Amino acid sequence: MNVLLAILWKDLLVEWRSRERVVAMLIFSLLVVVVFHFALPGGATAQTRDTAPGLLWVAYVFAALLGLGRAFTLELENDALSALALVPADRGWVFLGKGAANLVILAVVQAVTAAVFGLVFAIDLASIALPLAGVVALGSLGLCSVGTLFAAVAARTRFREVMLPLLLLPLLIPVLSGAVRATSVLLTTGELPFEPVQLLLVTDAAYLVVSFLCFEYVLDE
């Protein structure tokens, strides 16, 4: 537990000092909204708001990929990864600490992106803010769990920027599927549907547990 909190503190502190990742992810997300406007035949307006849930999650996935791609660069620069590998605790806690930090940074970007989406598509988010936050949290948990695991893997391969999306996207389909459906139903009816949330819970549980156990092997060598 100490390890988790130590890493969470350190990552957020480092991020706070430079704010590189957060700013890059934010600007990228806003750019993506603009691109969506030009990609949709009717533009991104109140009339096309049924495309919003899907597009929102696409934006989230892209932002997450951007952030996760940078998650381990500092550790690689000064071989701080060896120091993490030598921690006298279950390495899964290192995974949780890193994952938690990634989640927090992503959450900041997601909140702003959601607000922009609400503005552009003329959707009243305030009334569903809490359940929406819940869905986003569940989806992001799935994103960041396997995301952090494979960020560590991809960081130590050739072509790491390409490797990470290739590895992650097939795995993220169940997360995307559940999250988009849940968001869509929430936006149209104002209520949280059970089935998609169930899918998210099952997926998150599976990914979290397996990633925790596998992280041990990812820090070797």
Added chain:
Amino acid sequence: MSAPADHTLKPRTLWASGLTLAVLAAAAAALVFTAPIDDTQGVIQKILYVHVPCAFSAYLGFAITAVAGALYLWRNDEIFDRVAAAAAEVGVLFCTLMILSGPIWAKGTWGHWWAWDPRLTVTLLLWFVYLAYLLLRSFTEGSARTARFAAVYGILGLFVVPLNYFAIELFGGAAMHPENLERGSLGAGMRWPFAMAVVAGIAAFVHLLLLRVDLGARRAAAELSAREGEFAD
């Protein structure tokens, strides 16, 4: 450079290949000559004699990759990694055949090449997982690291199949796949050719898998003896 792997064909390999080809030929004959033409779908339905065995092999292949990977992580024995890599290479072949044969059947029956039929979609995802697995293997440096990373990905990748089927169940996707395949109530006269096709498909898969594992072992042995030669001075 390293010595080339010993590529001489052993007699027992020739026998095994011969046997596999014989089974495949018999299945092909059965499917062309004895299997009846389906009432509703016509002759195009016969592609399922290829498509379904490929499905077994594709899914079996990735299951083997994942399990062998897990065993490698547990035991740290190179042989498990060799099996995992071989199963992935052979499995992706059958998965590709599935992805190619599926649309051929679709065009013949529904009139268009692709539809987001749930089962075909999951197969497509599996195909991507296979490809990502193989790319990961080629882009990682160091055989121990490659084996370890690949094993981790194999394990997580396996979840894609049940999770997506779970999603299909929850959301009730439009089932365009022919019902008789899952319920097992094949039309009259189809059972034997179908069984032969499945047996032939799995035989081909196993044979190719064993060949590939053997090739991996020979390459490793060749490299090792080359290195030993370097040190012997």
Added chain:
Amino acid sequence: MTNTAISARGLEKRFGHAIALRGVDLEIPAGASLAVLGPNGAGKTTLLRLVAGLVRPTAGSLRIAGHRAGARKARARVGWMGHATSLYAALTARENLIFAARLHGVSDVAQRVDALLAEVGLERAADRAAGGFSHGMAQRLSIARGLVHDPEVVLLDEPFNGLDRRAAEALAERLVGLRRGGRTLVLVTHDAQRAARVADSAIVLSDGRIATRLGGSGLDPTELENAYLAATDRRP
């Protein structure tokens, strides 16, 4: 706690089909200090990483204070100072040490960090970002980080690299001081003279094997230097 700090038998490490280390047998009693020399590529860093538990052996056994190298109990007893500093440039010296202390579950973090900063002479630079440190200061901080959990076994990979004479002397003094504290040291270096000062025994590696073993109660710098040169010349 056993008396043997590090025990290796038939240790072997292959990277794919390249053999980095083979047939390594070592017994290092607690409190001893071993210098590891040899030409580049001889397997020195690999040996050190094996002892640290960063890398798993392909064959043979390796135990640290009775525990398998790489196991959690072994990791808790080992302090590592590698080629790279493992420091975060954006964090101050103090923060870097606090982080390391928390990772290792050190109980009185603030006190320990202050003591370490004093020990390596970085109190005045404590609240400066590590990114701005000179090489010598970074090395000192890196050592402090390696010692944060008061490990029994201290592993150093070419610590004298890039240090000027004064800094190298100071470091050698510090290492001798660590030994007096009863710790076991394993030091990879090219600097035979300093190695002879700091260590009481040495091995010279060549092509993944131990070519020469020297010392036991002390080292003669000339003898060590010669053994090192011999191994370097033996290279193809």
